[in-house]
Amino acid sequence: MNELEKKIKAKIPGEDTGIEIKRSLCAICSPGCHCGLDCYVKDGKLLKVEGTLEHPYNRGKLCTKGAATRNYIYREDRVRTPLKRVGPRGEGKFEPISWDEAYRIIAEKLGTVKEKYSPHSVAFFSGYCKWYRPILHRFCYTFGSVNFGTDDSTCFKSMDIANSLTIGAPGGPNIPNTNTFLGWNYGGYYSNHLSVGPVQALKERGGKVIIIDVRYSPAAKNFADIFLQIKPGTDGALALGMGKLIIDNGWADMDYIGKYTYGFDKYKELVQNYPLDKVCEITGLNPDDVFEATKLYATNGPACINFSASALTHRINGLQTHRAIICLGALTGNFDRPGGNVPSFASYIHKRGGFTTREMEFREEKRPFDQLRIGETRFPAWDEYCDEFQAMDLLRQIEEETPYPIKAIVGFGMNAKMFPETDKLVKAFDKLDFFVDADMFMTYTAKYADIVLPSCSSLERGEMKAYEGGYLAFTKPAIPPLYESKSDVDMLCELARVMDLDDDLIKAGYEVCCDWMIEGNGVTVADLKASDLPVKIQTAKPVVPGAYLEKGCRTPSGKIEFYSKAIAAYDPKYGLNPLPDYVDPLFDENDPETKEKYPFHMIAGIRIPNTIHSRVHEVPWLRSLRPDPLCEINQEDARNLGINDGDAVEVSSPYGTVRLKAMITAKLQPGVLAMAHGYTEANANVLVGRDHLDPYSGYPGFKSLRCSIRKY
Amino acid sequence: MNKIAIIGFGAAGYCAAAAARKCDPDALIDVYTDDGRGPYNPMLATYYVKGAIDYEAMFPFGSLDEIEERLNLCIYRNSAVTGLDGETKTIFLSDGTKAAYDNILISTGAAAFVPPIQGGDLPGVFKMRTAEDGVYLKKLLDSGKIRSGLVVGASWVGIKVVEDLVEHGIPCTLVDGADWAFSIAAFRQTAQRIHRDLEQKGIKLAFGQMLSHIEQEKDGRITAVMKNGCRFTADAIAICIGVRPNAAFLKDSGVAVNRGVLVDERMSTNLPGIYAAGDCCEAFEIQSGERKNIGLWFNARKQGEVAGANMAGRRKAFGGNALLNLAHYLDYDFISIGDVASCRDEDQVYEYEDDRYYIRAVRGEKLKCLNMIGTGESNGVVKSLFIKCFENNQAEMDMTSICHLKGSGFPDSFIDFIGRDQH
Amino acid sequence: MKHVFTFDPDRCCACSSCMIACTDQNDIDLKAGEKCFRKTYDTEVAFKEGGIYCAYLSTACMHCEDAPCIAACPVGCISKDSDTGFTIYDNTNCIGCKSCAMACPFGAPRYNGADGKMVKCDGCYIRVKHGMKPACVRACSFGALDCIMEEEYRNSGSDKACNVLIDQANLRKKEALRRWR
């Protein structure tokens, strides 16, 4: 090999090698992330990726999934052309059709449903990767349907609602200024890689870290000064017990409580029910550890708490658990102060840029109000705080057709495996007159669609994106769209033209919509596109801790609510509690018979480094890191059941059964099982009952359910 | 100026020259070789035969001219050294030439041993050690005239000849005087698996067969006749029954020789200024603490390096020398670490088998011998753990090795067994 | 500009980004049975006296100072890159004999299924020569894996160099390994 050949092989960018670095972003995971990507491109082919060092958000870092971008976008099951189903639903037999034909069919079918039933009988649903949601949302409303829904029905929203109810704002931990980090269900490494650096820095400057988790995770090993390995789902009881300790030991910040909180007395009364011994019985923890952890958090301030997006709230007691945890910040005066938990608001698609866009107006402008959304009136807190249908009622409504039928679904990246009793949902698809799904890949769900549209990846499109620190970006395609795939927003705008929707904005195209949304921030899409990196927005303001409390919380009382006035206002028929009391995470599955038959506590949906939901299970590089779906089981349990590492096991719940392999570990406690979700061949969510839901938010209890396990 | 002579120019000789030159740019280095080409690697001959490498690749250090220039040596080609006076450090050549040196390295290697039997020189009877042996066999096989082969000696060399025959599609038989293959390194149980797997590849085996002599058949074929009367007829017969260190010329030199030249850790012989390295020597082996002749390419290179540096005035030692045999043939690998002969009935035995690996290990107080099949990529990890348990009693088994072994599918029980004296 | 790989076991989580990056950089064809040059471990090691250590590790070629694999190779495939000090190879003449694996205390050499030839981590030496970090290092979000100039390493007083890691792991007493349970 000569020098040039060696350079080409090593993929060194340069004129001689013909390799160019093009900037894009990784959109594999949730839009709360989306790291900047350096794409090594030659002749329109992607050769490799790296994180963009100069990117203000990720500073060169990528997670495991993002590092596999090349393998992800060149997956063999990419949808290549628009497809029309020719076999039975689910079989996967399709024939290619033209884009014109696809648009024609969609327009016609949706028109028919609208005419025959009502526009509301068409449900619009978005899964990952969420970036096109403002357009789809507006499209749905313009079409005339109230039914826009997304995976937010099972994602992080329950935590968000709990925040809204309690403090009126989201409130992330301000680790750079903290002394003590209470990593409540903090995994970090596998779920939010960029959060690890600040914790490492905290440790290096002598700060303290408490980790509370059901698993002895890498974060517990590498960071924890105190590690509390808690019984799954009992975090609410721990939080209340900690509250009692804080009050009893005089660690509470009474000035702060007096000035900024509401309902302290009722809360104080509540926590009297949670003395240390009782809490330790519920949580399985050692009283000394709980005491030390509480003392550290309450007295070594400023202290902040990890607000776990899903791990805690994917339980049927989840919303109140999170409320109970937030209350600790209020008790100790750590909310909205430097080094505590500091509120900030989204600028554009969940990203907190410190500036405002007209995203919400854009979405809401055309909203119809002439019908109840799917699930409306079932989960009052959801109804109040979320502008979309609670998808956990979709299956019921398709099946029962009450209060009105759902006859068509317009899906973008829809993932049926997100739904409890997935098998029932895909069966219910048979009742639909029409189902169109846009996706990059021929997924399990897409196989049930009548029409499948080929979406392109983030590397193949231009996309507007806000970033923390006051940044906004508009990417340019790093490579042309593969095959006949298109950007999701282009599909929507083109379809709007074909259907002649009454909306000039959408019909004018994505960039015009973006310009409309960012108006007033002193930049245009053209300005953004002129830069390879995110652009600093002049209107962006840094968060000033304390300012939010001074202005008054966005809660009914204007204060932090130990006692939620909003919940108190809900119809008593719901039986909801304005105080963040603890209930058992399995309260609906605790009858003696179920208990005996399904003695294990399953955590369905743990984070492992090489997966994110169902999105990358079929990416060969990532799959190779853990080729088989695994059920983690404690070594003693395994020994008792005669299960060896790697044995084929069958895991069952009252709702379904999955088969996978056993992984024996000491990191889990006895009695607990854990598995990653999203596998087609071992879909965790068939184990979850459709009514195993948090009564406040409608969130399914993915991470606390009863199961049994046996060798087969 | 330091005057250095190197006798024999294989891996050991070459590496000694290179190390000496590196340590002492001014030394006068004379090399005596009985060959006209560069140092070759004997183990490559069979790979040349099967077409895995070109002829040139058998000479990994280049030609004599290149080396002479690169290392600034004076190489006496085709000049076998016939004698040595250890007192005066003088060497003698067959033409009467003699020369005295400050330092002398004996790196004459070893030669394939063919007993003086009747028929040993018949056409079609061959051995395998030198590049010429490779050229001879390749010609023979490429001629298309060989329709059957017999290999006498189920050793590391013999098995490679079997591989050459099999890869040429020639049916072959492997016979040995011992009761099983690789008898100096393999447990009987290991050998049973090796036999089964060889037979599965269509190779015929016969053991307990001591070669008596070779006869020519009327049809031109040749027959190896065994002492027990058994007869094996084939078109070609390879004799691979062992090697002998090339040390005969040292007879009256004063240099202490057992099977090979006896050396210490610095590769120094009993006489000051005279060193030996490679296949011709016997160096200390860690397990027994005794001196053994261990003919390995790695040893030849490392011992040469050590000797070269010491001749140039440095102090270097050769350590970590264990009995080691790796056979890689027909997509199969078998390694033996340690001394199988030291194992006793009362020792603890560990045995494990799955679809990938076969392991048999024996320990007394310490590990004695390991046989492993199919473990190729992990052999170095296990070998270095074996060596460590002799070099450093206190050493714990390190995390990296434990993780490697677990991650490569070795059972915990094995890790326990080999790590036992390290905790 | 000799370089040293460093690894900090207390920063690693076995996320395997490094492996993916190596796969991406070196076009490792998993389908054809090729294996990544780097390997990560999430391993629970039980101590005899009780307790478990949860090891998170990432290993590849350690680029040993006095690399035994070089002398072990009968055809001379393996050598040192004079600039970076990395152990590099040219497997044109490789006969797949696995002598290098027998010499390597870390199990670094890999063998391709298709031709049986040895491949291994070359430290991304071409990248390093062009002022870039090795692909795996670049992909580690947690600072567990790094590759720095030798002087920088010596001045840092660290004991985290990969080529001495194995000894360090020995020296670091058992107590120092944070045990779980």
Ligand SMILES: Cc1cc2nc3c(=O)[nH]c(=O)nc-3n(C[C@H](O)[C@H](O)[C@H](O)COP(=O)(O)OP(=O)(O)OC[C@H]3O[C@@H](n4cnc5c(N)ncnc54)[C@H](O)[C@@H]3O)c2cc1C
């Ligand atoms: C078929 C085969 C397979 C092998 N497989 C392996 C293997 O898998 N792994 C492994 O590690 N090792 C293997 N070996 C062994 C390895 O090849 C030797 O250990 C190594 O080459 C020894 O090198 P050396 O320099 O000591 O000797 P040699 O390579 O034998 O060099 C000695 C040189 O000295 C010359 N010489 C001898 N006498 C004189 C004299 N009086 N004057 C001048 N010159 C003289 C010889 O002709 C020869 O050129 C194998 C050997 C063979 C034959």
Ligand code: SF4
């Ligand atoms: S990328 Fe870093 S943290 Fe992840 S496995 Fe590799 S070395 Fe460990």
Ligand code: SF4
């Ligand atoms: S780790 Fe192994 S392959 Fe790498 S230099 Fe060391 S011995 Fe050679």
Ligand code: SF4
């Ligand atoms: S396998 Fe290849 S690189 Fe390794 S020692 Fe053998 S010939 Fe050399």
Ligand code: SF4
């Ligand atoms: S240095 Fe390069 S070749 Fe080596 S493991 Fe890292 S990415 Fe792979």
